Each structure stands twice: as C-alpha cells, then as structure tokens.
Amino acid sequence: MAAPAPAASSKRDLLIFDAEENLAVALAKYTADISAKFAAERGAVTVVLSGGSLIYALRKLTEAPYLETVDWSKWHVFWVDERVVPKDHEDSNYKLALDGFLSKGAAEDYETILKQLVKNGVLAMSKTTGFPRFDLQLLGMGPDGHIASLFPGHPLVKENKKWVTHILDSPKPPPQRITFTFPVINSSAYVAMVVTGAGKAGAVQKAISDKKTSDLLPVEMAILDDGEFTWFTDKEAVSMLQN
Numbered sequence: 448m449a450a451p452a453p454a455a456s457s458k459r460d461l462l463i464f465d466a467e468e469n470l471a472v473a474l475a476k477y478t479a480d481i482s483a484k485f486a487a488e489r490g491a492v493t494v495v496l497s498g499g500s501l502i503y504a505l506r507k508l509t510e511a512p513y514l515e516t517v518d519w520s521k522w523h524v525f526w527v528d529e530r531v532v533p534k535d536h537e538d539s540n541y542k543l544a545l546d547g548f549l550s551k552g553a554a555e556d557y558e559t560i561l562k563q564l565v566k567n568g569v570l571a572m573s574k575t576t577g578f579p580r581f582d583l584q585l586l587g588m589g590p591d592g593h594i595a596s597l598f599p600g601h602p603l604v605k606e607n608k609k610w611v612t613h614i615l616d617s618p619k620p621p622p623q624r625i626t627f628t629f630p631v632i633n634s635s636a637y638v639a640m641v642v643t644g645a646g647k648a649g650a651v652q653k654a655i656s657d658k659k660t661s662d663l664l665p666v667e668m669a670i671l672d673d674g675e676f677t678w679f680t681d682k683e684a685v686s687m688l689q690n
C-alpha cells in the first residue's frame with residue numbers, strides 16, 4: 448500500500464515542550480482559542496476526546512482563566528472511542544448479548560446520534576469527504592501507534608464507509624470498544640495529538656519520519672483532508688527523532 452500524501456490544504460505542526468507542565472499550559476490555550484473561534488463562527492463547538500493520559504493533560508482548562516472565559520455552554524463533547532464495558536454481572540445474558548451484537552448496536556446508536564446532530568446544525572459536515580467535520584479532536588496515541596481504537600494491522604483501519612464502528616478483539620484491554628473511523632478523524636478541522644513519555648518515542652519517530660513504509664501505523668494514517676494537525680509532545684516522546 449502506498450503511503451497517502453497529505454492533502455494540499457492540511458497543515459502539520461510539531462510542538463515540543465521541556466516539561467509536561469508546559470505542554471498542559473499550551474494545550475489549554477490552544478483548546479480555548481479554538482473554542483472561541485468556533486463559538487463565534489458557528490455558535491457551537493464540537494470537541495472529540497480520547498481516553499488515557501490526554502485527560503490529565505487537559506487539566507489546566509478547568510483552572511483560571513479558562514474555567515471562566517471558555518463558553519462551556521457551546522461545547523458538545525464526543526468520544527473518539529469508548530470501551531464497551533459490561534454494566535452487569537459476568538454470568539448474565541448481558542455478556543452474551545454484548546459479545547454478539549450490543550457493542551455493534553452501540554456503534555450504530557452513536558452514528559445515528561451524530562447524524563441527528565448534523566441535521567440540527569450542531570455538527571458540521573465536510574464539504575469534500577461526506578463525513579462529519581468535528582471542530583477539534585483531542586487525541587492520544589498508544590506506544591504501538593494506535594489512535595482511537597484503531598490498532599496496527601487491524602482491518603478496522605480500512606473502514607471507509609461507517610462513521611463509527613465496533614471492535615471485539617482490541618489488543619489493548621478491554622477487547623470490546625466502539626470507535627470513530629479514519630474518515631471521521633481525517634475530516635476534522637483541528638486535531639491535537641497529545642503524546643508524552645519515552646515509551647512512545649519509537650512510534651513518534653516512525654510517524655514523523657519522511658520515509659514512509661508500507662506498514663503504516665494508525666497514527667500515520669491520520670492525514671487531515673482540510674485541517675490543522677498539531678503534535679503536543681515532550682522531550683522524552685521526541686527523543687528518537689534525528690535533528
């Protein structure tokens with residue numbers, strides 16, 4: 448498979464912070480600025496979150512001045528992926544149903560909700576891709592280069608019709624999850640990829656290298672159609688990059 452070329456209108460930035468604390472300060476300002484832009488332009492801000500360490504990195508948004516200045520009433524928050532964890536006992540039929548179809552149902556439900564939000568005008572549509580265009584996706588990456596619940600070598604990375612899909616065999620526990628697909632991630636206006644720590648240096652190096660191989664990591668498949676992609680990293684995460 449040939450490496451996809453970045454779309455002409457997409458922009459990529461690599462920000463490297465001396466300390467995670469400084470990354471958190473910059474990420475809060477970046478998020479608050481994008482929030483103000485879309486609140487003014489569209490009257491709504493659609494923000495996508497991943498799980499993991501990203502949530503801790505966002506902590507400064509809930510402190511002064513942003514706690515007061517961000518117009519939270521305009522925010523619509525979505526999850527790029529979610530773990531489908533049973534709310535019921537292991538021995539019940541719930542698990543059987545969950546394994547069989549509930550996790551798929553959850554993905555379809557989520558997609559239906561997104562379509563409703565497009566109709567309401569809360570969520571924009573990309574003019575070129577035919578997929579929803581979130582204002583901001585705040586994402587993390589695993590040491591294996593996975594983003595959302597899109598894992599290296601898994602067939603789901605090739606999904607090109609659905610907005611949301613389900614996975615029953617995630618290599619990272621728990622195995623059952625629902626996730627946005629690449630066309631949805633790549634139709635975003637802004638993506639912040641927040642990655643810290645030495646454990647992710649190998650995947651960061653592969654992703655940022657100009658030499659593209661056929662075995663692309665999921666993070667390398669995050670190529671925006673028409674948007675700005677910014678890496679928020681620390682020194683440890685970029686320690687394998689050549690100057």
Ligand SMILES: O=C(O)[C@H](O)[C@@H](O)[C@H](O)[C@H](O)COP(=O)(O)O
Nearest residue numbers: 497498499500587588589594595
């Ligand atoms: O469930 C998940 O796996 C997450 O939603 C995933 O997308 C996460 O962002 C990365 O795995 C990075 O996680 P860490 O930042 O905790 O390493």
